[in-house]
Amino acid sequence: MVLTPRPLEERDLEATVLRVFLKVIDLVGGPKALAEKKRLTWAGSLMTAAYAVVLAQEGMKGEEAIAKELGLSSAAVRQILRADPEAALKRVQELGEGERLRTHVAGGLAKAAYRAIRQGQEEPRVLGYFLERFVEMMGIPWAVLVLKAVKGLDFPADKEALLARLKGLRLLDQPAEALLERLEYPVRSPADLLHQLRLHLEA
Amino acid sequence: MELSAKAPPLEGVPTGVKGLDELFFTLDPKTLKPKPLGGFPRGAAVHVTGVSDTGKSLLAEQFALKQAERGEGVLFVTTEAPAPLLVQGLKLRARAMGLKEKALERVLIADAATHAVLREDLPTLFATLEEGLQNGARHLVVDSLTGLYEAKEIAARQVVRQVYAFSKRFGLTALMVSQKRSGHEELSAEAAGGYAVSHILDATLVLAKVLVMSPALAKLYRVGLGEVVRLLRIDGCRLSGHDTRTHLLYIRPEGLLEVGPPLGEH
Numbered sequence: 001m002v003l004t005p006r007p008l009e010e011r012d013l014e015a016t017v018l019r020v021f022l023k024v025i026d027l028v029g030g031p032k033a034l035a036e037k038k039r040l041t042w043a044g045s046l047m048t049a050a051y052a053v054v055l056a057q058e059g060m061k062g063e064e065a066i067a068k069e070l071g072l073s074s075a076a077v078r079q080i081l082r083a084d085p086e087a088a089l090k091r092v093q094e095l096g097e098g099e100r101l102r103t104h105v106a107g108g109l110a111k112a113a114y115r116a117i118r119q120g121q122e123e124p125r126v127l128g129y130f131l132e133r134f135v136e137m138m139g140i141p142w143a144v145l146v147l148k149a150v151k152g153l154d155f156p157a158d159k160e161a162l163l164a165r166l167k168g169l170r171l172l173d174q175p176a177e178a179l180l181e182r183l184e185y186p187v188r189s190p191a192d193l194l195h196q197l198r199l200h201l202e203a
Numbered sequence: 204m205e206l207s208a209k210a211p212p213l214e215g216v217p218t219g220v221k222g223l224d225e226l227f228f229t230l231d232p233k234t235l236k237p238k239p240l241g242g243f244p245r246g247a248a249v250h251v252t253g254v255s256d257t258g259k260s261l262l263a264e265q266f267a268l269k270q271a272e273r274g275e276g277v278l279f280v281t282t283e284a285p286a287p288l289l290v291q292g293l294k295l296r297a298r299a300m301g302l303k304e305k306a307l308e309r310v311l312i313a314d315a316a317t318h319a320v321l322r323e324d325l326p327t328l329f330a331t332l333e334e335g336l337q338n339g340a341r342h343l344v345v346d347s348l349t350g351l352y353e354a355k356e357i358a359a360r361q362v363v364r365q366v367y368a369f370s371k372r373f374g375l376t377a378l379m380v381s382q383k384r385s386g387h388e389e390l391s392a393e394a395a396g397g398y399a400v401s402h403i404l405d406a407t408l409v410l411a412k413v414l415v416m417s418p419a420l421a422k423l424y425r426v427g428l429g430e431v432v433r434l435l436r437i438d439g440c441r442l443s444g445h446d447t448r449t450h451l452l453y454i455r456p457e458g459l460l461e462v463g464p465p466l467g468e469h
Contacts, residue, residue, distance in 0.1 A: 001338075002286045002312045003278075005321050006330045060325050060365070062358075 013054055020050040022123035023113035028092050030125070042101040048072065049106035052080045053114050080107030088112065120188040124155055128190055135194075142171040142201070143194050150193065156186035162193070172201050213443060215241030216342070216376045219269025219300065220262060222462030226437060228444035237444055243406070244442035248370050248377040250348075250401050252394040253410030257433055258452060259380045260284075261460045262410070263346045264296050266378050271309035272302050276340035278332050278375070279312045282322055282350025286314040299457040311335040315350065322351055325365050336373055343370050343377040348400060360399040367403050379404060390436055390449065406440035410452060424451075425469065435462055 024046050025034060034042075051070055055061045063081065067074045080103055088108020095101075116122075128151065135143035149165045150157075159180055166176040183196045213229050227244065228237035243249050251259050260283070267277045281289050293307055313331050315321035321328045328351075332343075345351070345366065352362045363379075370377040381394040390411050394400050401407040411434045415421050424432045433452040437445045451463035463469060 001308055001310070002314055003331050003335050005313075005318045005327060006334055058326065060361075 013058055016058055016117075017047070017050050017054045019117050019122060020054060020110055020113045021047055022126055023117050023121070024050065024109045026123040026125070027089065027109060027113055027116070042106070045101045045103070045106040046109065049080050049103070049110035050113070052077055053107070053110040056081055057114060076103050079103045080110065083107030083111060085109070085112035085115065120192055121155060122189055122191070124189065131190055131194070142197075145169055145171065146176075146194060146197065147190060150190060155189045155192075157193075158186050159183070162187065171197065174201065212245070213240070214245050215239075215243065216245050217242040217269050217273070218262075219265035219267075219272075220460050220462060222450070223435075226446040226450070226462065227440065228446075230444070240443050243376060243378070244440070245376050246371075246374055247405040247440070247442045248367050248379060249440075250379055250381060250394070250404040250407040251410065252381045252383055252400070252407065254383045254412065257410035257412050258454055258460045259410055260292075260346055261296070261454065261458070262408070263344050263378055263380050264289075264293055265300065265460060267310050267342070267344045268293060268297050268300055268302055268306065270342045271306040272300070274309070275342060276309045276311060276335070276338055277342040277344060278335045278340045279310050280315055280321070280328065280332070280343070280345045281312060282315040282345075282347055282353075284346075285316045286312045289314075295458060299459050311338060311340055322353075325351070325362065329365075329369055332369070341375060343375040343379075345377070345379040347380040347382055349380075349382040349394070360403070363400050363403045390434065391438070401438065405442050406445070407438040409436045409438050410434070411436075434466075 025031060028034060048070060052066050052072070055066045055069065061069070063074050063077045066072070066081075067077045070077070083104040083106075085108045088105045089112055091105050092109065095105075128147065132144070132147050135147060146166065146169070149169060150162070153161060153165055162180055162183075163177065166180060169176040171179060179197055179200050182200050183193075187193045187196065215224060215227060215229075217224055224242040225239045227240040227242065229240045230236070231238045251262055253259050263279075267279050270277045279289070284292065289312060290307070293310060294304065297304060297307060313321055313328065313335070315328065321331060348363060348366065351366070352359045366379065367377075369375075379400075381400050383394055390409055413420065413424070413432045413434065415424055415426055415428060415430050415432060418428070421428050421430075424430075426432060433454065434449050435452040436449045437447065439445075446465075448465035448467075450465050451469055453461045453463055455461055
């Protein structure tokens, strides 16, 4: 039997680009921090950097091909792909109001964000919103309770932080405290929390 | 403890090549002496390299057919022969191995020789192979890896790592063929892309051939002048013990590869 070639759809890559972009906003302090410091002029640079990182990592494209696809110079793409994520995060703290985001800083942030989403640490606001809608739509009452309780909590989260929010809840007749004892920490995201709880509830 | 539970059991996957299965060893738990594993270690990514006409593709085809005969699906990435030609060869080999033609249905071919996108875009190749995995494939054959980084050998390491990671992610036992370049030592593990391929993959089989053009060679190999002698050597296997000698390798008249005795014992 001969397999039919199945090209990776562009929309799959674009979804990843958007996830990286949202995660960068999260890493620099969230939408409010960005708005207050008038750094929204960064949006274009961040999106370009997010796109270049995803094309390199998921699309496995070289510098030349990325430069051609995004209309950039090869040197700019190289700066993005070779940027240091830690140095970029540190640099963001020192940026003055309205200061332009340099290519290597945008690239570093995009790389840090890509690494975070690969580790399951998605941007929590949008993911949290859609998770809540999803569990309501699917009619999973224990998951609705959990998501409401952890709303606004920073992830990855340790046992103490989760206990403080979930104490006293009963999930399918089991005390949340007993379930939390059995999870693997740190819990990376609300989705990871629901997944781990489901495995223990079904066990 | 957790890692121990995740480690696959050490068991042999028959190769379909007479004489080859006995060259990989495990330890007898009672006597602690080596005993034949009965094939490649399950889950291993095995590199097969050699110059042209040494039997690399035959080995790949016999391995694929053996798995199909055992009822296990195989993903076969061909960058050399287009699918119709590959199928023709597989049918011939299947007949020589005594297999029913129906077994061929378990060989799922990704025709990267015809579709350039499969050679040049790894995500597309992997997405295509994942479709084959849904049909229960447990093995992967790539003939050849070199075809995935032709004209960009500098990227060999990156390409091989991705293919290796793919085979590991799905627990596949893999056989990957690579070509040698003219300057390479025939019996070394060096291949196109340098030593990157053999460094990354779990085991390397080196296939070589010698054209016997002197009385001394004729005496050494006990063949007539002008004959071709083929050789096989296992150049390392990180998942199991293995024979370290250089063996004679035959292509039988019916077109099947067979491993002979080691040099010095023939």
